[in-house]
Amino acid sequence: MRSWFAILALGAAVLVATGLPLKVRLDRPRLGVPAVTHAQAPLEIFLRTSLPWAAPELALSLEDDAGAAFPLPVPSRWWRGNILCLTTRIPGLAPGRYALCIHTPRQDLRQPGAVFVGKEWPEDFFIVQAADFPPPGAADLMPQFIEEMNLLQPAAVLGTGDISYDVRPEWYAFLLENLSQLEMPFLAAPGNHERKGWAAYLRAFGPGPQRVDLGPLAVLSLDSAHGRDQFTPSEFHWLERQMDNLDGLTPIIQLHHPVMPPGAAIHGEAGGSGGSLHGFREPFMALCRTRSVPLVLSGHWHSDAIFDAEGRLRDDRADFPGTHFAVVTALGNEVRQVTRWPQMYHGYRIIRFHGGRFLSETYDLAGTGRPNPIASVPLGHLHVRPLAGGAVEVRNDLNESFQGAQVTLRAGTPDLRPDRGRLAQVLAAGAGFAYRVRLDLPAHSVQTVRLVVQP
């Protein structure tokens, strides 16, 4: 009895000594696993506490881009050990991006890019997928990518692994600083390179697998990098459970490793790459087939490719039936040729949807007016250049047009209007105001937008 009491007392003392003063960690929503929701909807916030079943006094709020704070009530909570789930309700907020702020007596946590409030989901929308992000030697490609995303305004950006090739804190700070400037949700999945310095990745984006519902889509971000290139049973079991609880949403899966090997389409030594998923590959393909998963997104090869459910490289046509197993080229790391598909450039995929149904994931590389079977969108063909007098020049050198692109102009007063496009929002920004202007971007066009005095 004495020894039981002693071990319990010592165990409790160890817990208390390591957990005091009480602190919390925000697990979700956060950058990488954001909440995409609407006003008056419930919002679940998952925290880790430094002691099980004990939390400091908490005050939650959402903060918009102008710095205005909106308190969140916490009507209910449940515990599982040191996991604390708070359920709150989004107040009547304007659509946009919000940082989630958590104040305790000892902490002021602020997670930018955590909550996105929208109105009705549009009938036509697109998301962007990128993988194999720029390494330190190509850091300038990162702000270029952010600029293009904030111009195109996809519904979300998916980061399909190898987001960081460097484990140094300063490099992660650079990445997070850039990613937090995205005006849309960013959904992260880890790659094999994140396993080196795994703690840094977990601090930035948390462990997987994760699910984020985006309007009519359920985006499932998987961790395929166990032992470098595999799922594990618990992860696959999690995926099966998610597939059983889709609630009518269209499942879109992202995992770093390509599901299909290059097979007969392999090109020479495949640039030293060409590895594909191993653990649970066949069950995963069967699950995609039986649950009609339209699209599985991968990276890892630094090379574009699209396979059908039989594992054939589909460089003949873009609109084949069944699951599309798409591989995207590198966003910023070295590009390679893995299959017979010869094009090599940095880029990302634009994936279009209509009424929640998947339409296409390829780009009109040849400028023929229809999507190429394999190609992704080349990086660096969209530019936003500030001009003298507060004007902005927008240049689209791509072969495709985009509707509803957005530029931001700055002025000292809030009562101006743009000379072209549609004024979407005026936000207080420092001493002045930020004007968000929506405009259509025809292929190969240059447009200049100015703010003018209202007549």
Added chain:
Amino acid sequence: MIAAWLFLYLGGLVHALAIYGLEFQSPRFAIILFPIALVPLPILLKRHRPALFAAVPPKALASAGLAAALLFLRGLNLDYWNTPDLMPSILVAVMGIASLWVALTDPFREDGAIIWIRIGLWQLTGFLHPAMPIAGASVFAFMGAFGLLRPVPATTSSAKAPDPFPAALVLGLVLSKPWWDYAANPGWAPDLAAWGLGAALTYLLPVRQAGARIPMAAMHVALAALFVLYLPQWGWAWGLLLGLAWGWIWQRLARPLPFRRLTYGLLLGFMLSYALHANLQIPFLRHFLWLGN
């Protein structure tokens, strides 16, 4: 006490390194592995220089281990372990040396069924943080050094003592499956807690008698079957069965417990398990690594 070293410290360390990665390029990795490399030293000291071994005060060492455990957990609370960091590596090494030394001071010591329940409970705390079991070994060492754990008479089996090395190796292969499966997620903790409970159940008289009648070859077959028949949704039942098998084997081991062979067998089992599970592309074999793969 030896069980705490094997399954809380050694197992916890291998598990944590499997989650967070061991940077072989960093010279600091050697600090983490120092206690494991040191395993033969106190054994040799005790055998050939008993005065030198006895000169190390276990209470002071165990106190240092507990202090290191507190600092280690405090640094990792709400955080992840960046294994190349110097200070956590040193703390882990201190924890390991302390629990190793205290375990060796009394190799005849038996802790009975209760040790397995306690080990299971510490594994369950892994739900809070995967590093918790490592700290648990330091708590055991502290309590052992200060006489807070009551020794229990050895419960041995009437069956023939098996070779401890292959027995520990096979257990290491199987026991680590939930660790590789769940990685940074804490779902493995209840499975390992069930394993501790299963081992404790073998100390019940009818269960012990039943176990003594099972041939050792059948035990190995059972462990091999559990290696293949792992399903995360039935992890607690799997853990319970594995615990039963291991409890029966543990009671058959020769006394005093063959510390070094158990340590190296278990460690090799963990390493082999990792190597196998990390190289799933091996044709044919991969179907036996994960059921349903």
